[in-house]
Amino acid sequence: MQRQAVASTNIRSVGYDEEDEILEVxxxxxxxxxxxxxxxxxxxxxxxxxxxxxxxxxxxxxxxxYEKVR
Structure with a gap:
């Protein structure tokens, strides 16, 4: 899943799979x-x-x- 960097002190990047409605953080x-x-x-x-x-x-x-994937 492609993630994009975001400006945040806690979150580095986020991605989204629209078909399966999975948010990756x-x-x-x-x-x-x-x-x-x-x-x-x-x-x-x-x-x-x-x-x-x-x-x-x-x-x-x-x-x-949620589940930890890495």
Whole structure:
């Protein structure tokens, strides 16, 4: 999955698989996670959010099942 770098103190890059609704998040700590069932609108919201970390915490982190992939 292609990820794009984002300006954030916690998140290094994000990618999205629209067909499977999987959001991939790479953190500056090195961890990469897949969040499952994330609608495209939430991904777009993350990309346009002023604070990526706050948006992630408020709308993604505890709302969607996830798995660590790296």
């Amino acid at each position: 790479e953190f500056h700590s090195g961890g990469v996670y897949h969040y499952v069932g994330v609608p495209a609108s939430v991904y777009e919201g993350l990309l346009t959010a002023r604070s990526k970390g706050r948006y992630f915490g408020d709308f993604i982190r505890l709302r969607y099942p």
